[in-house]
Amino acid sequence: MTSPSIAMIGAGSTVFAKNLLGDILSFPELAHADIRLFDINQERLDVTEQVAHRVAKAAQATPTVTATTDRDRALDGADFVINMIQVGGYQPATVTDFEVPKQFGLRQTIADTLGIGGIMRGLRTIPVLVDMSRDMERLCPDTLHLNYVNPMAMNIWGLSRQSAIRTVGLCHSVQHTAEELARDLGLPASEIDYLCAGINHMAFYLKFEHQGQSLYPRLMDLAESGQVPATNRVRYEMLRRLGYFVTESSEHFSEYVPYFIKRGREDLIERFGVPLDEYPRRCVAQIGGWEELRVKLQNPDEPLEVKRSVEYGSLIIHSMVTGQPRVVYGNVMNSPTVGSGKLISNLPDECCVEVPCLVDRQGVQPTRIGRLPPQLAGLMQTNINVQALTVEALVTGKREHIYHAAMLDPHTSAELDLDQIWALVDALLAQHGAFIPQALQAAD
Known part of the structure; x- marks a missing residue:
């Protein structure tokens, strides 16, 4: 596999594709890769194709670049498949996920991982991923599927129930948060040593050290002082209560628990700086700026910055091609194979966990963590319940499990009664x- 073939599914996500291409083509060993760009939106795909050639030129790489709206053509014989789709897009799907719950008094921030929005995103995304996996089984059965699509844990879990394709879920919350905390403490991120484990968007740093010394006393002092970044108040509050720092951002985390978004408690929203409707705002801003960005990306006279991102995708591909060992954080099933035992012993066998993974020519090899602190495992279980029931609804075709998932969701159940939950699910579906x-x- 000297020059791997890499299919990028959802390549119309031009900026993300640009970053991943820059990462991949910056490695000399990957400079001649066979890049297949696939999207259902021809216009966006055309832009990404042009950007791909510009990235290659900036990286002094000579890949083969093919852009196609034919998924079979993109997948045929691919060594790696990078997935970055969004089923339903901002309009109409995301708008629906926010506006319908508001009619019931349920407010959200991001709605892509858990909560009623995360449930709906999982219901419309997992079937598409399974359909893609059927194509992979037919066209590239030995591929490694690198999934960037949310809701991450539900997607990986749903695929594991219905496909044999090797899949690892990739997120950037672990490494991004480590950099944030290093900045808060005035330390170089490169000097931080950490160990993190849990579930996607609810993993915790079990170790966070500098030169062999735990940084938790300093983080706790910062939390107790109240002098924390305004955008991080939720996470520092959870550090005070749990003793460990969570990886996902405060705007995300605020809707995974029942403590911060409550009707009639605007004081909580203000005190913890919870940005309601944050994801729609971001989407509107991105859509509004797309035309100007498109012109810049396509203009050969406009400088194109190509620098390495913190995403793990290119590192995994490089390690599997060259054998150079690395450790990345991946989302995998807690019992990766039958009889292999659990990676995190006090979480269920059949759930998706986020753990450090060794990568080399042998592929992605998850690390066994053992027991998590019980308060962390207990909090994660409240989210795992929702993931499990959403996946169960899809695998069995039983609609009642969607209601059960919403009924057990921490934020939804804290805001709505049972009749409202049932009515909300009906309205969204x-x-x-x-x-x-x-x-x-x-x-029924």
Whole structure:
């Protein structure tokens, strides 16, 4: 595999594709890779194709670049498949996930991982990923599927129940948060040593050290002082209560628990700086700036910055091609193979966990962590319950499990009574229509 073939699914996500391409092509061993760009949006795909050639030139690389709206062509014989799709897009799907719950008094911040928005995103995304995996089984059965698509844990879990394709879920919350904490403490991020484990968007730093000394006393002092960054108040508050720092951002985390977003408690929203409707704001800003950005990206006279990102995708590909060992954080099943035992012993066998993984020519090899502190495992279980029932609804075709997932969701159940939860699920499923599998669309 001297020059691997890499399929990028959802390549119309131009900026993310640009960053990943810059990472990949900056390695001399990957400079001649066979890059296949796939998207269902021809216009966005055309832009990414042009950007790919500009990235290659800036990196002094000579890849083969193919852009296609034919998924079979992109996948055929691919050594690696990088997935970055968004089923339903901002319009209509994301708007529906925010606006319908508001009619019931349920407010959200990001709604892509858990909560009622995360449940709906999982219901419309997992079937598409499974359909893609069927194509991979037919066209590139030995590929490694690198999934960047949310809701991460539900997606990996749903795929594990329905496909044999090797898949690892990739997120940047672990490394981003480590950099944030280093800045808060005035230390170089490169000098921080950490160990992190849990579930995606709810993993915790079990160790966070500098030159062999734990930094938790300093982080706790900062939390107790109240002088924390305004955008991080939720996470520092959870550090005070749990004794460990969580990886995902405060805006995300605020909707995974029942403590911070409550009707009639605007004091909480203000005190902890919870940015309600944050994801729609970001989407509107990105859409509004797309035309100007597109012109810049396509203009050969406009400087194109190509620098290494913190994403793990290119590192995994490079390590598997060259054998250079690395450690990355990946989302995998807690019992990766039958009889292999659990990676995190006090979480369920059948759940998706985020743990450090060794990568070399043998592929992605997860690390066994053992027991998590019980308060962390207990909090994670509240999220795992929702993930499990959403996946179960899709695998079995039983609509009632969607209600059960919403019923057990920490934020939804803290805000709505049972009749409201049932009515909200019905309203969302009706609004999403064909994005939801037919077996789940009609009430029993």
